[in-house]
Amino acid sequence: MRTQTNEGAGTLSHWSRFGFVQMPGAAPKAACEAVRFAIMEEHDRRVREGIPLAQAGTGFGHLNCYPGDQVAPLIRALDAAGVGVTVDGILGRPRKLLSIGCNINLPGSRYQNWHVDGDYDDEFVIVNVALEDIEVRNGSIELAPGSYARWMRYWQFLARRLHHAGVRCNMTQGDVLIRSSTLWHRGAPNRSDRLRPMLALIYNGQEVPATEFLVGYNGGKTKFMANRFEPGLAGRIKEFIQLHLPLIHAGIRLIKSFLAPVGRST
Numbered sequence: 001m002r003t004q005t006n007e008g009a010g011t012l013s014h015w016s017r018f019g020f021v022q023m024p025g026a027a028p029k030a031a032c033e034a035v036r037f038a039i040m041e042e043h044d045r046r047v048r049e050g051i052p053l054a055q056a057g058t059g060f061g062h063l064n065c066y067p068g069d070q071v072a073p074l075i076r077a078l079d080a081a082g083v084g085v086t087v088d089g090i091l092g093r094p095r096k097l098l099s100i101g102c103n104i105n106l107p108g109s110r111y112q113n114w115h116v117d118g119d120y121d122d123e124f125v126i127v128n129v130a131l132e133d134i135e136v137r138n139g140s141i142e143l144a145p146g147s148y149a150r151w152m153r154y155w156q157f158l159a160r161r162l163h164h165a166g167v168r169c170n171m172t173q174g175d176v177l178i179r180s181s182t183l184w185h186r187g188a189p190n191r192s193d194r195l196r197p198m199l200a201l202i203y204n205g206q207e208v209p210a211t212e213f214l215v216g217y218n219g220g221k222t223k224f225m226a227n228r229f230e231p232g233l234a235g236r237i238k239e240f241i242q243l244h245l246p247l248i249h250a251g252i253r254l255i256k257s258f259l260a261p262v263g264r265s266t
Contacts, residue, residue, distance in 0.1 A: 026083050117182075
């Protein structure tokens with residue numbers, strides 16, 4: 001297993017080759033800590049009161065989260081540090097913030113399957129911010145460098161053995177990872193004893209409509225949400241199959257990838 005550090009990767013040439021760039025220390029640690037604290041406070045409250053974090057996904061261990069309006073100063077600080085200018089350069093046009101979220105990796109989580117986050121003909125940019133130190137032990141994201149530029153189905157990704165070239169993206173608090181929505185990646189297990197949050201900001205051009213997940217969502221309060229499994233019975237069944245029957249799930253996904261249109265989100 002290889003790891004990707006944050007040494008000398010913050011250039012557009014690196015993006016062109018690999019589909020991601022890193023900007024070490026671009027976010028103030030104090031602003032990161034304020035967002036992290038709000039997330040942990042809401043988590044601890046739910047645990048104390050016996051309230052589930054989400055209706056699905058807690059078994060697999062990967063959730064989404066609106067981090068709360070404490071994120072606004074952090075976003076302004078990122079723009080001041082030049083992150084916005086970098087995103088504009090990648091997009092080739094002025095950026096628009098479409099969504100504010102957070103990847104929550106719970107203790108004891110599993111590997112996600114390799115996937116992309118968007119369609120190849122509707123690429124957007126994801127800005128991840130390390131709200132705390134992120135390493136292999138607490139589930140640093142795994143990337144397949146260079147895989148963003150090819151239109152391919154899941155079976156083609158496997159046949160080209162790109163999953164064997166994966167690198168773990170370790171970061172310290174305040175580091176920024178900018179990645180393409182079409183870069184193949186997966187969430188990794190969190191083997192620590194506490195959840196690991198990572199901010200996720202989604203940008204595209206000005207012409208693209210924004211989502212509801214912006215400053216002011218949920219009354220400005222932190223909210224945990226399901227990630228890959230929709231709430232309800234269907235989502236719980238899918239999660240059960242991935243947890244307890246992984247080979248069946250892998251086979252189904254492989255078969256479906258032969259039939260799915262090329263270039264669609266996985």
